[in-house]
Amino acid sequence: MFSEIGQLIFDNEAVAKTSDFTMGLEIEMQRVDENGNLSQEPYPAAAGDEQTNPWITNDFLETMSEVVTPPAAHALDAMHYLYSINTALRTALSPGELLWPLSMPPRLPKDKREIPLAKMGPKKEAYLKEWVKRHGFSAGTPCGAHLNLSIDPHVFNLVYDNMQDRFESKVDLSNYLYAKIAQGFLRYxxxxxxxxxxxxxxxxxxxxxDKGPAAPIRSIRQSSHGFGNPFRGDYTTVQRYVNNIEKGVKEGKLISDYEFHGAVRFKGNTNLKELPKTGVNYLELRMLDLDPSSSVGIRTNTLRFFRLLASYFIMSPGLHPEDVSRVITRADAMNEEVSEEHPNDVSKYQASARAFLRSLEMYANKIQLGPEYQEEIEDLQDRVENPLTTPSAKLITHLKDGSLTEYAMRRAKRYQESALQSIRPFKGFENKTKLSADQLKHELFKGSWEPDKDKQQE
Known part of the structure; x- marks a missing residue:
């Protein structure tokens, strides 16, 4: 079950640290009016400056609001931040404005030139205009939930202290482990x-x-019909990842390295060329649609599942370097097939999904994770056996004339009303001051919640 590194971690009773990821969230949602059209209102002033506020910003369109949480030690901590900042955004909206809860955008105007791109400064705006020329407006409008995961330093220290003969430096080890996790997420x-x-x-x-799928599918956003540039990443090593993106820019396949929006991105040095030397700091995971059953677009159990996956990928044997490209290419093809299946259909890969979740269940038992993880695995096993319990299958029960607008607006209004009933919504973005993570935590919670002092076990 365990790799050499995994066995070392297990023997030193440090497995808990492999699921002790620092986690940040980035959740995109479109602002809409009460008729279900993209909002015509300006960026909400009470949400701060869209160019400088790191916690509420814009992405692609002026109506595409993005809530960003500071790094947090546990899934519940991340959700604390997310709910508070999401509420701050909702209370900053103009009267009648709502946040669209679905990944796919609301109906778009026939003349898409009416849609204002995000006002993020001359350089970013020039990039967005070029992006639209290449890919069109529609491809930039789907929203999603992005998870940022950072490995606990204790894991690096333990492995490096015991395996210096294999890794030249902690940066070398860091790049290896993050590449291993990335390969796992892409493989599955x-x-x-x-x-x-x-x-x-x-x-x-x-x-x-006459374009697009003829019938509902599991995920337009995760299919070839979804977001943007189809440029493929190379995840064999961090160096090859960087070389591949730089080659794409040189050949004109990418406008800049910023345009690479693979399902996983290595994050660290803002100068991509230096990333292999300075080391990956965290992974950005970009394969989740918004969950419309949650007002913030994601659920705590989903975060726990992703942490379990990342821990499993650290502890389990990885791919041989010569197999990485072939395995991920095949996995991409499987993802395309699964994303285009009808939501009510048993997946072509049901047996493989069943076997994978069984492996995760055995792993969770082996390392003695809590009952909340077991419950989540059981729920997901039910989804594999019964496709009608999957999110997309539940959504299509709400279709009216091929549209989810009525359902989405009902949800959006409910979530907005709930946010407006908050006793003391955060108003600290109005003065345009750029808050650090520590300042934000203090202002949001006024000392009532200290995640660093109360590290509840997930």
Whole structure:
């Protein structure tokens, strides 16, 4: 079950640290009016400066709001931040404005030139205009939930102290472990699409006439019909990842390295060329549709599942370097097939998904994770056996004339009303001051919640 590194961690009773990831969230949602159209209102002033506020910003469109949480020690801590900042955004909206809860955008205007791109400064705006020329407006409008995961330093220290003969430096080890986790997520991305896909249809004017799927599918966003540039990453090593992106820019396949939006991104040095030398600091995981059953677009149990996956990938044998490209290419093809299956259908890869979740269950038992993890695995096993329990299958029960607008607006209004009933919503972004993570924590919770002092076990 364990790799050499995994056995070392297990023998030193440090397995808990492999699921002790520092976690940050980035959740995108479109602002809409009460009729279900993209909002015509300006960026909400009470949300701060869209160019400088790191916690509420814009992405692609002026209406595409993005809530970003500071790094947190546990899934519950991350959700504390997310709910508080999401509420701050909602209370900053103009009267009648709502946050669209689905990944696929609301109906778009026929003339997409009416849609304002995000006002993020001349350099970013020039990039967005070039992006639209290459890919069109629609491809930039789907929203999602991004998870940022950072490995506990204790894991690096333990492994490096015992395996210096194998790794030249802690940076070398860091790059190896993050690449290993990235390969795991990409290898089983199709499982995640099956379990959490929630974008079965597109609303009016997303696709050109006679384009797009003829019937609902599991996830438009996670399919080739979804977001942006189809450029493939190379995840064999961090160096090859960087070389591949730089080659894509040189050949004109990418506008800049910023345009690479793979399902996983290595994050660290803002100068991509220096990343292999300075080391990966965290992974950005980009394979989750918004969960419309949650006002913030994601659930705590989903975060726990992703932490379990990352721990499993650290502890288990990885791919041989010569196999990485072939395995991930095959996994990409599987993901395309799964994303395009009808939501009510048993997946072509049901047996493989069943076997993978069984391996995760055995791993969770071996390292004695808590009952909340067992419950989540059981719930996901039910989804594998019964596709009608998956998010996309539940969504299509709400279709009216091929549209989810009525359902989405009902949810959006409920979530907005709930946010407006908050006793003391955070108003600290109005003065345009750029808050650090520590300042934000203090201002949001006024000392009532200290995640660093109260590290509840997940």
């Amino acid at each position: 991305r199709w499982v995640i699409t099956y379990l959490f896909g929630a974008s079965p249809v597109a609303e009016a004017n997303y696709f050109d006439k």
